[in-house]
Amino acid sequence: MSKFITFEGMDGAGKSTHLAWFADALRQRGHDVIVTREPGGTPLGEQLREILLNQPMNIGTEALLMFAARLEHIEQVIKPALRAGKWVVSDRFSDASFAYQGGGRGLDWDKLSLLEQWVHADLQPDVTLFFDVPVEIARQRLTNNASLDRFEQEQADFFERVRAGYHRRVSQNPQRYVVIDAAQTINEIKRKLEVIISSI
Numbered sequence: 064m065s066k067f068i069t070f071e072g073m074d075g076a077g078k079s080t081h082l083a084w085f086a087d088a089l090r091q092r093g094h095d096v097i098v099t100r101e102p103g104g105t106p107l108g109e110q111l112r113e114i115l116l117n118q119p120m121n122i123g124t125e126a127l128l129m130f131a132a133r134l135e136h137i138e139q140v141i142k143p144a145l146r147a148g149k150w151v152v153s154d155r156f157s158d159a160s161f162a163y164q165g166g167g168r169g170l171d172w173d174k175l176s177l178l179e180q181w182v183h184a185d186l187q188p189d190v191t192l193f194f195d196v197p198v199e200i201a202r203q204r205l206t207n208n209a210s211l212d213r214f215e216q217e218q219a220d221f222f223e224r225v226r227a228g229y230h231r232r233v234s235q236n237p238q239r240y241v242v243i244d245a246a247q248t249i250n251e252i253k254r255k256l257e258v259i260i261s262s263i
């Protein structure tokens with residue numbers, strides 16, 4: 064049976080570090096897996112990603128474009144894959160909109176809920192791995208990266224609000240999440256993910 068799994072957490076939490084390996088581990092268990100990401104996941108979505116990560120804009124515009132890219136992603140990629148019995152692993156999904164546009168930018172949570180209802184009332188991830196890490200540690204991990212995007216350039220207080228946004232989301236629907244202490248070493252996290260894989 065197909066499953067929809069999402070990776071969430073702030074910039075520098077370690078999502079991308081573990082994603083390819085995680086997908087391979089699922090494949091080794093016999094699943095047909097596709098890996099995708101947000102914003103992005105389709106040709107139009109990737110164009111919107113480019114704009115979203117680089118072009119300053121109104122907070123509302125930012126949220127609408129995120130969900131516009133997501134609608135394409137769901138209809139063109141996620142739902143067809145799930146219908147075909149595949150497993151879908153996405154680097155970010157709607158929790159990121161609540162965390163960044165809701166928590167970070169302060170956009171009204173109810174507006175985001177409205178967009179979520181519009182765009183995917185009938186779809187939620189089966190499991191969301193939330194890489195939770197103190198802001199300071201995540202920032203340190205990004206300092207080697209020369210070209211930071213519009214979000215990564217934000218200050219620590221923005222990321223404290225992003226983290227709080229994620230926590231609010233987890234508290235609203237705790238059974239969907241596995242919270243990973245992402246301050247641990249890469250090997251410790253890998254061992255935790257191995258345990259998670261054998262339980263899903």
Ligand SMILES: Nc1ncnc2c1ncn2[C@@H]1O[C@H](COP(=O)(O)OP(=O)(O)OP(=O)(O)O)[C@@H](O)[C@H]1O
Binds near residue numbers: 074205215245
């Ligand atoms: N547990 C860890 N301990 C130390 N360094 C780590 C750990 N996890 C990831 N890193 C390093 O931190 C940096 C950011 O990791 P990664 O790109 O996986 O984060 P991300 O969650 O995908 O961030 P973004 O949202 O910006 O894409 C990388 O250089 C990676 O090697």
Ligand SMILES: [Mg+2]
Binds near residue numbers: 078079080154
């Ligand atoms: Mg990443």
